[in-house]
Amino acid sequence: MIDTQQVDAQKVDKLRKMAAAVRRRDLQTVNRAKLGHVGGEMSATDILVTLYFAVLHVDPERPDDPDRDRFILSKGHSAVALYTTLAHRGFFPIDQLDTFAQPLSKLNGHPDRNKVPGVETNTGPLGHGLPVGVGAALAAKLQDSSWRVFVLTGDGELQEGSNWEAAMSAAHYKLDNLTVIVDRNRLQQGDWTEQTMHLEPLADKWRAFGWSVQEIDGHNIPQLLQTFSSLPFEPGKPSCIIAHTHKGQGVSFMRDRAGWHHKVPNAEELALALAELEEVTP
């Protein structure tokens, strides 16, 4: 008889190790390219790894499978976290990450669906992912298809009005195959979101727009797994997960520091960061 708790513990342990591996490779890639947005990449990593290794129905061998689940990285500046996750999931060779931001690389500073298998739409400017996600979820409904759509947005990004146009339409069309995950790391490029432009009460805003909302710890993998397995939260409503996270999660001197939004770690900082991430998952 299989002990399900034992299986779950193994699964969680595997995901934790993968998240640490993705964080390490992300930081190495950014250090090498001298370009990246490590703060928001570290905050999104546990979400990305849980989705790609335990939730999404995607096949790296068939990235264009019409019935695949769609994942859209609306916070396109966290491209390296997405690339690293896709590479570890088998969409392209991990070594290709070394080409990031180099001339003619397929791995641009922001993701390009025409060059990178697994990317659904080209993002970079903020507030673009959710409208496209609404369209893809609607396409599934119109064709009686069972694929699901997941959109990861930043929190500062929600200051863009286009998100709220999309939020309204998702509820109107009862898109319970659509989930938005808000990477609520509370920091935007220059400062705390609440100092820059108030987002709170954020959960109430989504609820008022007709979404079913849950707030979770975006670094707690068992909680992420449990939450994703309970989708949709309510039939007939789109689901919103407000994932409370920390910019720079996993590296003590980056954690919750606005300065690490797009600062590039030098060799010394990289070594310190990698050592910390090794300690987390030996």
Added chain:
Amino acid sequence: MTGSVETPTAVQSADTQLYDCRDAFENKLRELASHDHRIVAVVNDSVGSSKLNQFGQMYPVRLVNVGIAEQNMVGVGAGLANGGLIPFVCGAAPFLTGRALEQIKADMAYSNQNVKLCGMSSGMAYGELGPTHHSIEDMAWLRAIANMTVIVPADPVETAQAVEAAATTYGPMFLRISRLPVPIVHGPDYRFQIGKAALMREGSDVTLIANGVLVARAIEAADMLAKEGVQARVLNMSTVRPLDVDAVISAAAETDGIVTVEEHTVYGGLGGAVAEVVVQNRPVPMRILGVPGVFAPTGSAEWLLEHFGLTAQGIRDAALDLIGARA
């Protein structure tokens, strides 16, 4: 002529009946939707502005109304295309293009999604409603974006064929559909091709290149010029991007100059596109007729076209002036 067009396609006798190209658009879209289930329409509240009421009655689920939200509308179009559908995203041209330009660039064009953007009531069709409602920058904005195809049909015949070409050709496209009444200028044998100019009148003295509602006026101007002994070639340049470069170079080589005519600002539209080809390949004198870089004063659409010289008489005068300058 070495260009892509050999025989004039214009109907020979002027049809006095006038048409709203949106009707041809809607009829063809409904016909295509009946046998291609991937075709859907996306609108921003104003179903009637795009004349899609009948489409909505026949295919209620396939008419997606996102409300008054153009940014979301274009993003939703890109998402529907991602999901394997062929969305015709329809709205009044000024708001559709201006409000959602970044979505058009990133979600449609850069993402290379199979979205068909349909800008209704383009140009100065909204007349007295004023410059907020005029769409006289859309050709310049959209032809500047990589991957985009920009089509400006001249009459109902061409509108219907352009809709069919859009539905059956992959890629992000913009169709500029006017509501101003126009006569039929294309004969029943006309075959629209993306990227190919249509030769409406043969001529060797001067070339008139127009698109959209002004093609009929360019033909009329050519008829006036013919009576004065000037043989004007007339090209309907319905595709602005990709431009029919061969037809432009042939016109430059075989006639004494080119007059372009557009219901659009003279900055960066049809005239700009033609001039880019002319100056780099076969420089000849040009006149660029359009809205001369101003916000239009109050007036009806018809009055404004006259005000800016976008009439058969105005085109004829510009052509004679051009040839005179050359002589």
